[in-house]
Amino acid sequence: MLNSYIIIDSTQTVESHMSDFQQFVDFVCLGIFTDFDSALNAIIEKKPQLVFFHFTDDIPLHFLLELQRYIDDIPYVIAINKEDKNAYKAIKYGVMDYILLPLTVIEIRKAFMKYSMFSKKTVQENLCIKTNSDYYFIPFDDIMYLMADNNTTDFYLKNGKVVSGFKTLKFFQAQLPFYFFRIHNSYIVNINYVSRINTSKSDCYLFNNEYKLPYSRTYKENIETIIRRIV
Template sequence: MLHIKTVIIEDEPAIRKELEWLVSQEKTLKLEAIATSVANALQIIKNTKPDLVLMDIQLADGTAFDILSQLEEPDFHIIFITAFNHFAIKAIKYGALDYLLKPIDNEEFSLAIQKLNKIEQSDYRHQINVLKEYGSTKSVDMNSNICITSLDCLQMIRLNEIVYLSGDGSYTQIHLENNKKVTASKPLKYYEELLPDDYFIRTHQSYIVNKNFIDKYMRIGVLVMKDLSEIPVATRRKDFILEQLSPLK
C-alpha cells in the first residue's frame, strides 16, 4: 500500500498530540515529521517532500501564509487547522481548500483525508495560487479568481465574469457572461458570505447579483441584467436594493 507522507505543523502541544493520534488511525497516512514554527516548517517541508501537510494557521512566529509565500511551487496537499479566523477562512474558501476547526472532529478529519484522492495535482496548484494571492493582499477586487467546487471538477472563475447566482437547495447556479453556467456544490449562503459586498448584493432568498451587470430596476420589483435576465427583488429588500443602486432610483 502506498502511504501518504504527512507532516504536522502545529505549536499547541494538545492539538499536536491529537493530530498525531488522528494520523495514526488512518491507514493511508504515514507521519514523517512535526514542525512547531514557520522556520522549522520550511526546513522540514524541504527535507521530507510531503504529500500532505496538516497546517495550523496561526503559529507563534507567523502564519501559514508566511510559509506558503516562501514556497515557489507547493506540490503537496494542505488541510488547515484553525480555531477560526474570519479572514483566514475566507482566504481558504477562495481557494476551495480544506480546513478543520479546533477541537478536531474525528469524522471530519477522515472525510477530509478521503477528499485528497479526488483532487488533481494541477487543480491543487491553482487552488494554492488563489490562496497565496488573496492571503498576501488581504483584500479582493473584481479581477480576483475564485475556485469553484462543481459537481465533477474544480473550476477557476474571475469575479468580474459572474453576472448573478441562483440558489437551488444545497447547490448554487453561477451564471457567467456569454450565457455560461457552472453548478457549484455549495449553497447560496456560502457565496453570500464569501463574495465582496461592495460588488455583490442579495436581492432575494434565491438570488445574488453582480451590481456591475445590472441594467435597470423595474418598479414591479425586478432587476433586469445586461444579459436580459430578470431577477426578482424581495419586497422586504426593496429599500435596501434601491439604496445600493441610488443612481437607478
C-alpha cells in the first residue's frame, strides 16, 4: 500500500538526500517546502500521512501548534535536527519520531518502518458510485483514471469497463486517496497505472502505454511528483 509524505526544510539539507528517500517505493513524496506558509498550506491541502520536519529558526516547532488550529487529524511528524538536546522539546510538541543530522539511509529506513508499524488505521478501500438506480462499490486499485463528462464522471477500470457516476469530477476528487492525481481539468489518474510521461507533447500514458491522456501545465507540480515516482 502506498503512503504519502512531505518534507519541510528551509535549509535544503534534507532535499540533498532525496535519492535515499526514493529507494522506498511504498512512500511517495508530495513535495518539499521551504517556508512556514507553504508548508502549512501543503499539509492542509495535500493531507500527507507523514511529515519530515527539519525545524530551524525559520520554521520552528511552534509550527505544529499553528497546524492544530486548522486540522484535527495531525499527520505523523518525524522531527529532524542537529542537536539531540532538542529531542525532548520536539516530543513535547507532539512529534512521533526524531532523527539527528546528518541524515543516513538507515535512519530514513527506520523512520519509515516505525511509521508502518504505528499505522493501523482502517483505510477505506472502495468508492461508492451511484449511476441511475445502481450503486457500484469499486476498489480504488481497480480505477485507472477518471474523466469529466459535463456534470458526470466516467471511471475507467483496469478490466476495460467504464462506469459513469452522476457527480462532478471535483466531487469525486475529494473522495479519492492521495495517489489519485489531477493532471488536467478533465482527468484524474491513479499513479499506480502511469507508465510514461512525455513532457514535450504533454501526454500521460497508463497501463503499459495502452492509454494516452493529455495533461495541463496548470498541474505541473502533480506531473513532477508522478515523474519522481516512476523514474
